[in-house]
Amino acid sequence: MRALIIALAAAAIALPAAAQEQPVELKKAPGLDKVEGNCSGCHSLDYIMMNSPFPNAALWDAEVTKMIKAFGAPISDADAKAIADYLKQNYGS
């Protein structure tokens, strides 16, 4: 028991003083690589889970468009379509 406590404490201590972003595991499905590659540079991927599953297809299209047009995300047309399709399939209504 004592060994377990010390091991747990060591794990906790090993993390830096700053809270560290933990990996956000999205559903494994076609297009996930495009989501991770294009979206996670500017924001953590929990934004996607948080805004689910209520968006319909039009809303997910609008969100991807907003990231490109309003926020200047450098995403190719092909990747934008793959991302929107992934979101609709896995986090849509």
Add this chain to the structure above:
Amino acid sequence: MFTRRHLIKAAGAGLALTGSGFGLRSPEAAAAPIDLPAALPEGVRSNAMLDALPGKKPLIKLTYRPPNYETPIEYFRTAITPNDAFFVRYHLSNIPEVDVKTWKIVVGGEGANGQAEFTLDDLKRLPAAERVAVNLCSGNRRGLFQPHVPGVQWSYGAMGCARWKGARLKDLLDKIGLKKEAIEIVFDGADSGITDKTPDFIKSIPTWKAIEDTTLVAYEMNGAPLPHLNGFPARVVVPGWTGVYWMKHVTSISAVTKPEGGFWMNPAYRIPLGKFPIVARFTSQETAVNTPITEIVVNSLITSPADGANVRMGPVVVGGIAWDGGYGISTVEVSSDGGKTWVAATLGEDLGRFAFRTFSYDFAPKAPGKQTVMARATNRIGQSQTTELIHNPAGYHHNVVHSVTFNVA
């Protein structure tokens, strides 16, 4: 000497004491689900967790980056929200740690007669003003909207009330002098987007609001320097108006003669015209269909008993807080019969018209079982909370009467 071995032992003791690892990060803590309102989107209910940012107690993490963390309801049982439990909200991910030795605010703009720079010491040399005021995110309770709207899916905790101390903004503006055509005062802070194509977070307020005595450039929060994630070393404090105008890490204050046109003024942070009972208008920014969000709408929150709590048969103290956009709370009423009849609650200490006002009501359940109580606040200009949500595309101004259901046994 303080060695790593000591550190681990001390941490081990701490972990044993706290059990679930509430004070320390542990795998269990990270995975611990929290009970969030059923009305929230399923994605946030299953994904949100308690997580501690640097210098903060564990708050409800909605997103890591940019960080959006809300305050658990139990911290609202007092009128002042502790700094280390105060919510965190950012729009953009690049949030530099500000070095006070080089930090300064540049005050000027084409609507001003001159330009001046203020270091933190300069700010502190100006006459100090203090104000207790609620900082409330425009989108607080957005997650409770039906139908849901996209955005940060906050429940009740994207708000807090603190005693802010700083210089009056008008004292900074007086140093440079405003032209009579200066219609807005524009704020920029040290944070920015990851790509330079992302619109920088820039906000303006009308000049009339900027020169009110209550509008501050604050360097203290509850008697301490601002926490980094709440705007260190100084932020704008606009009592009565929603948090979006309270620019953190403020670096630039500019008077302008034309409306600020950036993304964060339009289309962001807009409410439909005519839907809300708003007194404070921002006319230089109004369009035919919408207007910037301005003052906070009257609202209240029941903080005890907690929703879903088990309480003993006998008198139950129903407690909570109420607030508005600075007119002041006049009454809070409580209903235990689904809104058919309302009884006035007792108001707590008055910390000023911009502050949380605590209330309490002694409820005597007639029988064991499930009990639901509701609270409704009214302000000094006669505005009260809604019973039906006023839906709007961005999910602002949710002030539907709050209710909690608890079990009496």
